[in-house]
Amino acid sequence: MTNNDKLKLAQNVAVISGIFCSVVALLLLLNFWQFSKNDPIESKGLETLVERLQEDPNNDGLKTEIRHYDLLARKAYFSSQWQVKTGAYLLLFGVIVLAFALRVYYSQKTRIEEPEKVLENEIAGRILAQKGIVIVGGIVFALAIAASFTTVNYLERYNWETTSGEALNEPSDETVEDKIEVIDVGEVTEQPVETAPEAEQEALTPEKPVVQEVATREVEKPAPEPEKAATKTPVPSMTIDIVRKNHNSFRGPLGQGVIYHENIPTNWNGTDGTHILWKSPVPKQGYNSPVIWGEKVFVAGADEQSREVYCFNRNDGKLLWTGNAGNIPGSPSTSPRVTDDTGLSAPTVTTDGQRVYAIFATGDVVAFDMNGNRVWAKNLGVPDNHYGHSSSLITWDNKLFVQYDTNKGGKILALNTSTGETVWETVRDAKISWASPVIAQVDGKYQVILTADPIVAGYDAQSGKELWSVECMMGEVGPSVAFHSGIVYAANEYARLVAIDVNTQNIIWENDMYLPEAASPLAHDGLLFIATSYGVLVCYDAKTGDQYWEHDVGTTLYSSPVFADGKLFMMDNDGVMRIYEYAKEMKLIAENELGETAGTTPAFADGRIYIRGENNLYCIGK
C-alpha cells in the first residue's frame, strides 16, 4: 500500500466515522429532547388515574388500568435508557475510530518542514501577559466583590427568640440544659387530695416518702405550667430490698432479669380468659414493657401526634392517669423516622417510687410524679438512630441513667431524678447500640454496665467514670448484658457470646453457636439462657459455657427470658409464654397463649404477671 493509498483510506474512514458519529449524536439528542418533553414516569395520565383511585379506592378496574399504564411507562423509560446507553457506546466507538483515522491521516500528511520564523515578539508577549493577568485577576476579584454585595446573609435574620416547640424553630442540643421544664409537684395542691394507696406507701418502706402523694387522677394534657423550682428535698436512695419488692425497670430489679416474687401463676389463656384478672387497652402503641411500683403499673406509648405515659391500677386495670410528654423545649416538630418494629416508644420506663421516667425516640425525657403531674422534661437532642432509640431507662441512687449511643457518637448520662439536670456525662468510644443499661454491684459499689460495638464496659454509678472496658462486641448490638456472680455476659447476633470477669476483664469463655438479636441473656444460679430471634432457647453452664439444653420453639423470640419463682419465663412474639423448670435439664412446664402478639418482657408482682400485648395490658393471676 502506497502512502497515498494509506492517506486516502484514512480520509475515507475518517469521513465515514464522522458521519456515523454525527448520526448517532443526532439520534441521542433527539432521544434526549423527546424524553425531556414527555417523561413517561411523570405522566399526567398516570397521575390523573391515581387521583381517581384515591377518590374511589375500591375500583379494581382502575387499579388494573393503573398497573398496565405504569408497566408501559416503565417499559418506555427503560427502553429510552437502553437507547441512551447503546447510543453512547456507539458514539464512543465512532469517536475512537474517527480520532484514530484522523491521527493516521495527519501523521501521513505532515512531514517535518522548515521551521517557521518565530513571529511572536517575546517582550511584547510578556507585556500583554501582564495586562491579561491584571485584567483577569481584577475581574475575578471584582466579580467576587459584586457577588458578595448581592448576597443576603439569611442566617443573621434567624429569629432565635421564636417560641420553642414551633415547627422549624427548636432549641439546639447545647441549650437544652437551660431549658429543663421543672414543675414543683409540692405545689400541685389544687387537686383533691386523697391518701395514696397503702400498698404504694409500703413499697417505699422503710424509707419515708418525701413528696406528698396527691390524688390519683387522669391527666390527659397537663397544662404547661410556668417553670418553678423543683422539689430539691433529698430523696433517700433506693435500697436493694425496696427494688426487689417492685419491678421498677426493664427486666426487673437492676435490669438483671431476676425476680424475687413468688407464687407466680403458670397457667392461663388470654383467649378464653382463664386466669386473666383484667385486660386494659393501651391507648398508644409501644414496644416497651410494663414496670411496677406498689399498686401501679406503668407503660408508655407514642405516635406521630403525641407521646404519653400511662399509669394503671395494678389491681383492676383502671387507667389512673395519662402523662403527656408534649411541649418539651427542643423536641422536634416532626417525629424522627423509625422502623415499624422499633417505633417511637421502644424504651421501657423506670420508676423509683417518687417519679416515673420515660424516654422516646425524639430524645424527650420526661418525669411524672406518681400521680401524673409532670415534674420535669427535657430533650437530649434527637438521637441519630436509623431504627429508633430503644435503650430503656434505669434509675438508682437518685440518678436516671440514659444510654445515648447514636450514629453521632456514644455517651451515657446520669440525670438528677428530681430536676433532670445532668449529674455526669461520659463519652463512650462506642458505635450506636440499642442495648439498655444494667446495674450491678461489684465489690460493694454499683456500676452501670453497657454493651455496644466494640466495647462492653462498666461505669461508676456515682461519678460516671469508666471502670473497665473490654473490646469484644460487634455489629448492631440490641441485647443488654446479664450479670451474675461478678461475671458479665454479653452477646449479639452475628458477633459472639462472651463471659467477662469484671475484676480481671478476662474473657472466661465465649461461644458463637446461638446468638440473640434482641432478647437479653439471663444469668442466675449457675445457668445462662440465650434466646435467639429464630426461636431457639439455649441453656448454658454460666461458669464454663457448656451447653445443657436447647429448645427450638419455632417462632421469633424478642422478649428477654426472666427467672421468677424457681422457673424460667420465656415469651415469644406470638404471645405464647413458655414456662420451664429452671434447671440443667429441659422441662417445659406450660405453654400459655395470650391471645395477641407480644414481644415485650413481662413484669411480675406478688402472685401476678403483667404482660403488654400489641394492644392490651394483661394481668394474670391465680
Place this chain on the structure above:
Amino acid sequence: MKKLKYIFFIFYLLTFTLPVLAQQQRFPKPEFESGYVQPSTQTPEPRALSLEYFDVLVLLVVLSLATWLAIKKRSRQGILWLSVFTLIYFGFYRNGCICSIGAIQNVALSFADPTYAISLTALLFFILPLAFTLFFGRTFCAGACPLGAIQDVVIIKPISLPKWLNKTLGLIPYIYLSLAVLFAATGTDFIICRYDPFVGIFRMDAKFHMVVLGISFLLMGMFVARPYCRFFCPYSVLLNWMSRFSKWHLSITPAACIQCKLCTNSCPFDAIDYPTNEKEVLKSGLGPKRFLVYALLIPLWIAAGVLVGKQSHTWLSKANPDVYLAELLISNPEIKNDPDNIDVQTFLASGKTMETLVQEAEILRGKFYIGSMIAGGFLGLVIGMTLLNTVVFRKRQDYVPHKGNCFSCGRCMDYCPVEK
C-alpha cells in the same frame, strides 16, 4: 514447582475469595424469579482493599515506565501506548476513580477535619505523582493520567496559542485549586470530581450537561491541545511547582543542541522556551525597576485577595448544602409544606431542630470566613508572583522544555536530529 502452585493457589484464594466473603451482605437481597439483577447503588462499586492496593501498584508501575520511556528510552511511541493503557485501565476500567487530581480534596479534608480518615490509597495516589515529578518532571501527565491521556489521543491539528493567552489562562487552575480546597476542607463538596468533564465518558453515565462539557473539551482538544490539563487542572499547579525542581527532566536533545530549530513548533502545548534574546531584553525596559515595583505590589495583591475573600465568604458558603438549606428555610419558611422538596422533607423527617441546623450553618460559615480569606490571599499571591515572573528573564542559549509546563510527552524528541 508444586510449592509454587500452592503459593499461587493460596494467593488466588486470598485475592478473590476473601473480598467476596467480606462483602457478603448481612441480609441477602431478594432473588427475583424473572432473573432481575439488582444494580449497584454506587459508581464505581466499592473495591476490596487488596484491589485498591493493586491500583496503587499499577500507578507505581505506570509512573516508573513513563519516566523510563521519557528520560531513558526517549520513546514517544512507548509513551503513547502507555497512555492508551492508562486510559483503558484508570479511565474506562476504573471509571476514573480514584485519581490523583481528585485526591487533593481528600488530603485537604483530612487536614481540616480530624474525624475524616484519608485512605492510604488516596494518599498514595496524591503523593506518588508529586514525588516522581519532583525528580523526573511531569511524567505522570505524560503517561499515567487518564484525563491527560483521553485528551492526548484526540490531538489532531494543534494550534499554538500566544504567550500572553497562555499566561492569562494559566491563572484558572489556581482559582480552581483554591476553590476545590476551600470546598473540600469545609466538607461542602468535591468539585473536582463533580465537574470532572471526562468521568462521565469513562463511566458512560453522566448528566447531559456534563456529557456536553466532556465532548466540548475533546472537540476543543483537537486543536487546542489538552485544554483541561493546561487551563483547568488544579493538580497541575502542584505538579508545575514540583517539576520546576526536577533534576532529571526530559530534554529535547540527547546531547548538545545544534540550534537546528526543528523542534520549535513540535510542542502542541507551547512548552518550549527559546534562547534568550539579550539585546531585546535590555531594550524592553522590563528591568530591575519594574521587578522591584512588582515585588512590592505582592503584599498589596495578597491584602486585596484577603479582603475579597472576607467579603465573599457569605456568598461562597451558600454552596454548602447545610447553609443553603438553613437559609432556604429562613428566607422561605413555607417551603416546609412543599412535599416535592426532597431536601426540606429529608431534613424534617430527620427530626433535627431548626436551631441545630442554623447553628451548624453558622459554624460552617465561620469556616468559610477563614477559608475564603486564605484562598483570596493565595490568589493574590499567585497574581503578584505571575506578574513578577513576567519581568524575570533567565539566560537560555538552547531550546529547552519549560520544566513547569512540559508534560514530558516526548513529541519534541522525535523532531531532534541529534543522535546520542
